[in-house]
Amino acid sequence: MFCIPPHLHEEIFPSRHxxxxxxxxxxxxxxxPYSKSSLVLGVSxxxxxxxxxxxxxxxxxxxxxxxxKDYEGLLPVYEKSKSIILVGxxxxxxxxxxxxxxxxxxxxxxxxxxxxxxxxxxxxxxADEPQPKSxxxxxxxxxxxxxxxxxxxxxxxxxxxxxxxxxxxxxSYFSNHQNLDLTHxxxxxxxxxxxxxxxxxxxxxxxxxxxxxxxxxKNKIWISExxxxxxxxxxxxxxxxxFLSERPFLIIISSSSSSLSSSxxxxxxxxxxxxxxxxxxxxxxxxxxxxxxxxINWIEWKEDQSPYEILNKYLENTDVDExxxxxxxxxxIAHDLRSILKHDENGLQDEIRLIREKxxxxxxxxxxxxxxxxxxxIRKTRERMYFGITESQTSKILEEEMSKTGLIGGEGxxxxxxxxxxxxxxxxxxxxxxxxxILIDAGGKWGEYVSDITRTFALPDSEIPKSHIELWETVxxxxxxxxxLLLSKNGSLTFGELDKSAREVVTQWKNKEAKLDKLEExxxxxxxxxxHRLGHGIGLEGHESPYVIQGSKGNKQIEKGNVFSLEPGIxxxxxxxxxxxxxxxxxRLEDCFALSRNEDGQWEGEWLSGPVDHWGDI
Numbered sequence: 309m310f311c312i313p314p315h316l317h318e319e320i321f322p323s324r325h326x327x328x329x330x331x332x333x334x335x336x337x338x339x340x341p342y343s344k345s346s347l348v349l350g351v352s353x354x355x356x357x358x359x360x361x362x363x364x365x366x367x368x369x370x371x372x373x374x375x376x377k378d379y380e381g382l383l384p385v386y387e388k389s390k391s392i393i394l395v396g397x398x399x400x401x402x403x404x405x406x407x408x409x410x411x412x413x414x415x416x417x418x419x420x421x422x423x424x425x426x427x428x429x430x431x432x433x434x435a436d437e438p439q440p441k442s443x444x445x446x447x448x449x450x451x452x453x454x455x456x457x458x459x460x461x462x463x464x465x466x467x468x469x470x471x472x473x474x475x476x477x478x479x480s481y482f483s484n485h486q487n488l489d490l491t492h493x494x495x496x497x498x499x500x501x502x503x504x505x506x507x508x509x510x511x512x513x514x515x516x517x518x519x520x521x522x523x524x525x526k527n528k529i530w531i532s533e534x535x536x537x538x539x540x541x542x543x544x545x546x547x548x549x550x551f552l553s554e555r556p557f558l559i560i561i562s563s564s565s566s567s568l569s570s571s572x573x574x575x576x577x578x579x580x581x582x583x584x585x586x587x588x589x590x591x592x593x594x595x596x597x598x599x600x601x602x603x604i605n606w607i608e609w610k611e612d613q614s615p616y617e618i619l620n621k622y623l624e625n626t627d628v629d630e631x632x633x634x635x636x637x638x639x640x641i642a643h644d645l646r647s648i649l650k651h652d653e654n655g656l657q658d659e660i661r662l663i664r665e666k667x668x669x670x671x672x673x674x675x676x677x678x679x680x681x682x683x684x685x686i687r688k689t690r691e692r693m694y695f696g697i698t699e700s701q702t703s704k705i706l707e708e709e710m711s712k713t714g715l716i717g718g719e720g721x722x723x724x725x726x727x728x729x730x731x732x733x734x735x736x737x738x739x740x741x742x743x744x745x746i747l748i749d750a751g752g753k754w755g756e757y758v759s760d761i762t763r764t765f766a767l768p769d770s771e772i773p774k775s776h777i778e779l780w781e782t783v784x785x786x787x788x789x790x791x792x793l794l795l796s797k798n799g800s801l802t803f804g805e806l807d808k809s810a811r812e813v814v815t816q817w818k819n820k821e822a823k824l825d826k827l828e829e830x831x832x833x834x835x836x837x838x839x840h841r842l843g844h845g846i847g848l849e850g851h852e853s854p855y856v857i858q859g860s861k862g863n864k865q866i867e868k869g870n871v872f873s874l875e876p877g878i879x880x881x882x883x884x885x886x887x888x889x890x891x892x893x894x895x896r897l898e899d900c901f902a903l904s905r906n907e908d909g910q911w912e913g914e915w916l917s918g919p920v921d922h923w924g925d926i
Contacts, residue, residue, distance in 0.1 A: 494684055494713075502677035506755045509670055513543045514599040516663065517561065521576050523659050524563035527627050528652060530660065532559045532634035533641065536848035539756060540664055542577070542600055544592045546756060546848075548717075555582050556615045556641055557589070560607075566628060575605040580619055583608040620648040632656055661853050665845060666869035671757065672902045672914070675846065675871055678759035679900055679917040681713035682750050686720075686763055687926050688712075689748065693740065693767055699724055700737050702748075710752045715759070718752030728764070728894030729881040731840060742771045745780070747896060751850055758850045760873050761917050762898030763926050775890060777923050779817075779878055783895045786813040786876035787919055790842065790856075791901070794866075794911040801911065803854055803872075804862025807833075807842040810876045811858075814838040817878075821888045833858050837880060837887060843873035846900055870903045871916070 520541060524530060532538045534550035538559045545559060558580040577600070581589050586608060593601055609618040630650045633642055635657075645651070667675070688709040693702060702722045710718025725744035727734050740746065749762040764780060766772050790806035815834045841857035855861045856872055875898030882892035899918040906912055920926065 494680070498677075498680070501673075502681075502754065505670065505673045505677060508543060508597075511599070512670070513541065513597050514603075517541050517576065517600060517603070518564070519663050520561055520660065521564045523656060524561070524566070524632075526563045526565040528563065528630045528632055528656070529566075529623075529628050530561045530632045530634065531637065531645065532561075533557065533637050534559070535634060535636035536756075536852075537634045537636060537664070540848055542596055544596045549592055550589075552638070555585075556644075557581055557585065558615075558619075558641075560619075562628065566626065575603050577604045578607055578622070579604060580607045580609065580615060582615075583610050616644050616648050623649075632660070635661075664847060664852065665854055666867060667847060667871050667902065668869065671847065672871060672916075674755045674757040675759070675900065675902070676914075676916045678715065678752060678754035678757050679761060681715050681754060682710065682718070682752055682759040682761050683917045683926070685709035685713055685715070685718065685752075686748055686750055686761065690746075690765065690767070690926060693746070695740055695742055695767065695769075697740050698737050699727065702740075702746075706748065706750060710750065713752075715752030715754060718750065720748055720750030723747040723894065726882045726892035726894075728896075729879050729892060730894065731877060731879055731896070740767070742767075742769065743773075744770070745772065745776060745893065745895065747894060749896070749898065756848055758846055758848065759917075760846055760850055760875075760898060760900060762875055762877075762896045763920070764895045764897060765924070765926055775888070776893060776895075779890065779893065780895050780923060782813065782817040783876055783878055783897050784920060786810040786838070787874050787897050787899070789813050790874055791913075791915075791919075794903075794913065798908065798910045801866050802862055803856045803864055803866060804858040806866070806874075807856050807858045807862055810842050810874070811838055814876060814878055818887055837878050838876060839879055840877070843875055843898075845870065845872050847871065866903055866911070868903060868905045871900060872903075873898055873900050874919075875899075 520530060533552060534545040534547055534557060536546065538544075539546040539549075541561065542559070550557060560578040560580065562576050562578070564576065579589065579593075586606065593604060596604075607618060607622050609615040628649075630652045631645060632652050633645075642651070685706060686709075689702065689706045692705050692709075699722045703720060706720045706722065707718055710720075721733055723730075723733050724738045724740050724746055727736055727738050728745060728747040738744075745764055745766055747762065747764045749760075751758055751760045753759075764783070787810065789809040789812070793806065793809045794801070811834055814837060818834075818837055841855060843856035845852045845854045854864050854866075854870060854872060856874070875896055877894065877896030879894045880887055880891045884891055897918075897920060900916040901913050902916060903911065903913045
């Protein structure tokens with residue numbers, strides 16, 4: 309229950325009914341003009357706040373504040389995990405045409421309003437008093453504005469000290485970002501182009517299918533479950549389209565020279581499907597490109613049959629005796645397949661991966677869209693952040709902003725302060741303070757192609773030590789180092805060399821305290837504070853080959869069409885030994901890079917987002 313203070317009685321409930329209109333025990337309800345402007349704290353309604361109610365009751369009841377002390381306990385009002393301030397409650401009354409009941413039943417908070425009852429009629433107790441002067445009505449919006457500004461000031465100075473379990477809406481009313489200039493609107497022509505890219509160029513998937521079919525020996529088949537690889541070759545049967553269960557659903561692609569293909573009129577694709585699921589699978593098949601659809605042959609198995617025995621019978625009159633597994637096939641499926649066929653574990657895996665590793669212009673376009681939309685969402689998230697917000701609340705805002713761009717499955721990792729010293733977080737749901745750096749690692753899908761961006765930054769009015777900003781600058785230089793190495797080369801270059809160039813920048817910073825002018829020669833890779841690889845390939849999966857790391861995986865030569873992340877980081881956990889006087893801090897910067905080569909053989913490429921050039925940028 310709440311009451312209206314004495315000095316507002318006349319303003320809120322002036323007598324405006326017509327006593328002569330009352331007939332018997334039933335009064336005519338009279339509507340009064342009201343304001344429909346949106347609720348903006350500090351901005352009063354366009355018209356004076358007035359309404360009139362009159363109807364028959366048996367008993368008189370009056371609920372009014374007797375003193376200012378009664379009024380003081382009302383601001384702010386917190387109940388049912390929601391935040392409502394008096395200005396909002398009063399103004400909400402103006403945005404309803406009439407109030408025909410004793411109580412205002414608000415979804416956010418049940419608030420009992422002034423109830424005036426008299427035998428025979430209900431109306432204002434001030435009915436017999438003179439009408440308020442019009443001058444007072446114009447002063448009332450001014451009063452509301454002053455009251456709202458006072459409340460905002462109180463909230464901003466004291467709200468963060470409230471208990472940690474207060475709900476997030478309590479804070480969002482009082483977040484002030486008027487000084488930010490991070491709008492970075494997306495060019496409408498860019499958005500239009502991104503939507504046009506959602507339709508694959510004609511012949512894309514049959515060309516991919518032919519590439520795979522041609523490198524397969526005639527005695528081998530390639531087997532996959534619904535996965536990014538299946539989607540890559542068929543334009544269908546991604547993990548999102550087909551839920552994986554214990555029942556095998558297999559996509560089988562055979563060699564162009566295989567008797568399996570020739571015996572089925574060059575139907576290079578076989579789908580091993582549970583009989584009762586064929587109709588559902590056919591819905592996906594009907595949406596595949598026509599040239600792919602024509603290559604499909606069905607292999608059905610019933611619930612009382614072994615799918616592997618059915619497959620073995622299907623293959624027994626062909627020259628197929630070995631299979632190659634896609635990387636995404638589950639182990640129990642692979643185990644049962646080995647009972648009927650020999651498994652070629654190493655033969656062509658690298659060649660098949662290479663097909664997906666090299667992106668064409670259309671794929672790079674989709675990746676560009678995904679990354680630019682993600683970057684925009686991170687920037688918009690920053691605009692909505694404030695001191696006192698939690699990591700989980702920020703994650704929800706981030707997901708909302710990513711969804712607004714049209715990204716599918718957008719999500720992110722949000723870490724504040726010392727939580728960022730663990731690359732993938734600690735799950736403490738920390739609240740943001742002025743001394744904290746913010747790390748956001750986000751990604752989503754555009755046309756099934758994935759983005760991956762990390763930013764470490766601070767809010768305006770933060771109090772970040774100079775040493776933390778210097779650490780951030782070191783990570784920025786480490787991200788630029790492999791790019792500068794690329795531009796200086798026109799010959800062969802390995803992914804391991806890219807990793808080394810970035811890691812050397814971090815190691816030099818680490819050794820600054822020891823005043824080492826030159827790095828010591830060491831065969832071991834320094835993972836002490838830069839604890840992970842420099843990057844990974846990206847495409848239909850967030851992490852795919854090639855991998856940007858020294859060692860056996862990094863011996864691979866870079867090639868035109870490779871798209872990979874460059875994401876150096878420095879991580880100094882709170883409970884570990886300080887490095888250059890620091891611990892309890894983590895910094896990472898990540899952008900994806902598409903590799904190309906000019907006519908002279910010089911390496912170059914495109915940053916699909918960023919990179920960040922100055923502290924304070926996103």
